[in-house]
Amino acid sequence: MASPSSFKQELLKKWVLGLQSCCSMAKDMGISERKKAIKLSADLAMASARDGRTCWSRAVIANASKQNESKILVQKILGSECERLVKASSIGFSSCNKRFTSKRILRRSCSSLRRIRRSAPKRVQASSIAKRMVKKRTQLLKGLVPGGESMDEFSLIEETLDYIISLRAQIDVMRCLADASERLKSQ
Amino acid sequence: MMNTALPEMLHCLQTPENLAGNGADLTVLERQRAQLKWLQQQQQQYQQIYFSESQFNVFLPPTTDALQLQDLINNDTTLQKLVNRSMKADSGLANEWPDFGKYSTTSTGFAGQATSFASNGLEPNSLAMGHCLSRTSSCPPAMTLPDGEGRDSVFIASVVERERMKKRKADEAQNPMVTVSEDIRDKRVKVDAEEMESKITEQNTSATISDTPPTTTTHNSNKNDNANNNNNREASSDTSKENPKAPQVPKPDYIHVRARRGQATDSHSLAERVRREKISDRMKYLQNLVPGCNKITGKAGMLDEIINYVQSLQRQVEFLSMKLAAVNPRIDFSVDNLFRKESAQTFPAPDCTGNFSTAGLSSEMANPAYLQFNPVHQVVSLDNPQEMALRRTFSAPMAVPADTFNETASFTQVPHSCSTWENDLQGLYNMGFHQQGRSSAGFPPHAFPGMPEANNLKMEM
Incomplete structure (x- = not known):
């Protein structure tokens, strides 16, 4: 995208499309359902406005297309390039998952080794504490960024950068709409 | 902008970096002596506070054609990129690869450290030229020996020590200029400048270019790089780069990273060092993106702050969607x-x-x-x-x-x-x-x- 404003424009357009399709699918919804639908469509719009170029947006699309009820919404929002994106994202995501599991196995074996080794010299160094702290926080961050489980540290940080910027744009758009609708309501 | 320009955004924070070049013709003995001196100098420099400064010492043997080296470097775009990248990673400011061809082989004696802070790092075809301010050189004009393009100034001096002293002075004189150097694009630079004030860490990057087998000499290009950003401190501060082998070798585009003294030299730890540097580079950008993260040192604290920020953003999305759902009885809410x-x-x-x-x-x-x-x-x-x-x-x-x-x-x-x-x-x-x-x-x-x-x-x- 060329500029933040055009990104927001794209996001809004896609979001409105998604909302409309949501509305056409289900007429009467409770407030929690409505909220869920709104959030899902906003997330999907954000991801598709990002055009599936980043890992997190692909993860969002893949997650949404896995669930049956949101599949139609994905198709509606993504429109013409839906198939391409979904395919690409699911492929990339599954391979990422595979890599992740293998990594986990590796980590498990490594950690068992380390446990044995660590038990011998019974001192805890400050550097190891710091390392553990960083690792813990990295895991936390991986849980926050969609699709972050499969990323290595470098790409995780890059994706976090991108994700933060996109989230900001999404919040701007949503706040715009929320303000407008609230004012509309108050009259 | 966000879509395509994110990487550019990450990279566009370029300010002209002080690059001081050295072109010299030396015998092996002279070179060794110079390196010894350089190391001593190094120790002193650690105690001093420098701004973004990088020395670039290039020792050219008299027998070697400098053009060979230039060709090698110019052809090797990946090398350039990588070196640029690592420079950025070191200092947070952008460097341009100095034009090697500007160092004439006929220069006699020890072409000492160039104290010019002119934009000698600019490549002729560099797009970043427009962004980079051309620095004025803050050294005595009598010392300058600008070459044809005027981009590169080589200073010829016989005494290294005197040269260094001058350099130091010039550097100090340069400091205000660095802070006020206006960069139209980003306020990040200002942030950097502020950071410079508070915490200045010095980083030392020495690049070694090992030379052609036929001539069996080595080019040593030592780059002394002062980093301004605090999160680089934890990263290993010294890296060495080695240019690929002979220019005659058809595929010279791989890069050796060489460890300095006291550092591990096996390939794994070298790769690890490069990786860490890349990560800390990105962390810097994140630091500037996340509010309130500038003052935090340490990776764990920064990650904490980032996590909090992402969580707050996600919560905001939740809240806003809740609000929208509450305000509007129908989902398309007309x-x-x-x-x-x-x-x-x-x-x-x-x-x-x-x-x-x-x-x-x-x-x-x-x-x-x-x-x-x-x-x-x-x-x-x-x-x-x-x-x-x-x-x-x-x-x-x-x-x-x-x-x-x-x-x-x-x-x-x-x-x-x-x-x-x-x-x-x-x-x-x-x-x-x-x-x-x-x-x-x-x-x-x-x-x-x-x-x-x-x-x-x-x-x-």
């Missing part, structure tokens, strides 16, 4: 109304918004007679969106108090085709972003011929 409303809010003219608020967007009160104008509206909406946005103003006299808001009703009857949506959005954004300064007074009242009762507030699609 977005048309919202757009109308929003576009009304973008108008600065007070009477406009006032009229709009009094109009109340009461779509129920709409006169059904207006529905016949839907085709007309649609036709208009297919116009040039810019023009449409301009016309999307009040088409009725302002003086008349608006009691009904017809257009909303009429618009809700319009079947939503995709094109109208796009036009609508386009119009909204045009209004939002381009028409901020305009008031609706400039637009003449626009009466529909078949509408005697068209004294209402009306918007034209």
Whole structure:
């Protein structure tokens, strides 16, 4: 995208499309359902406005297309390039998952080794504490960024950068709409 | 911008970096002596505070053709990129690879450290030229020996020590210039400058270019790089780069990273060092993106802050979607109304918004007679969106108090085709972003011929 404003424009357009399709699918919804639908469509719009170029947006699309009820919404929002994106994202995501599991196995074996080794010299160094702290926080961050489980540290940080910027744009758009609708309501 | 320019954004924070070059013809003995001195000097420099400064010592043996080296470097774009990258990673400021060809082989004696802070790092075809300020050189003019392009100045000096002293002075004189060097693109640089004030860490990067087998000599290019950013401290501060082997070798585009003394030299730890540097580079950008993260040192604290920020953003999304769900009983909440409303809010003219608020967007009160104008509206909406946005103003006299808001009703009857949506959005954004300064007074009242009762507030699609 060329500029933040055009990104927001794209996001809004896609979001409105998604909302409309949501509305056409289900007429009467409770407030929690409505909220869920709104959030899902906003997330999907954000991801598709990002055009599936980043890992997190692909993860969002893949997650949404896995669930049956949101599949139609994905198709509606993504429109013409839906198939391409979904395919690409699911492929990339599954391979990422595979890599992740293998990594986990590796980590498990490594950690068992380390446990044995660590038990011998019974001192805890400050550097190891710091390392553990960083690792813990990295895991936390991986849980926050969609699709972050499969990323290595470098790409995780890059994706976090991108994700933060996109989230900001999404919040701007949503706040715009929320303000407008609230004012509309108050009259 | 975000989409494509994110990496560029990450990289565009370029300011001219001080690059001091050394071109020298030395015998092996001389070179060794110089390196010894250099190391001693190094120790002193650690105690001193420098700004972004990088020395670049290039020792060229007299037998070697400098052009070979230049060709090697110029051909090797990946090398350049990597070196640039690592430079950025070191200092947070951008470097350009110095033009090696500018160092003449005929220079006699020890072409000492160039104290010029001129933009000798610029490549001739570099696009970044426009961004980089050309530095004025802050060294004695008598010492300068600018070459043909004037980009590169080589200083020839016999005494290394004196040269260094001068360099130090010049560096100190340079410091205010660094801070005030205006960069139009980013305030990040200012942040960097502020960071420089508070915490300055020194990083030392020495690049070693090992040379051609036929000549069996080595080019040593030592780059002394002072980093300004605090999160580089934890990263290993010393890296060495080694140029690929002979220029005659057909594939010279791989890079050796060489460890300095006391560092591990096996390939794993070297790769690890490069990786860590890359990560800390990105962390720096994140640090600037996340508010309140600038003051935090340490990776764990920074990660904490980032996590908090992402969580707060996600919570905000949750909250906003909840709010939207609560406010609107239906999920599509007649977005048309919202757009109308929003576009009304973008108008600065007070009477406009006032009229709009009094109009109340009461779509129920709409006169059904207006529905016949839907085709007309649609036709208009297919116009040039810019023009449409301009016309999307009040088409009725302002003086008349608006009691009904017809257009909303009429618009809700319009079947939503995709094109109208796009036009609508386009119009909204045009209004939002381009028409901020305009008031609706400039637009003449626009009466529909078949509408005697068209004294209402009306918007034209």
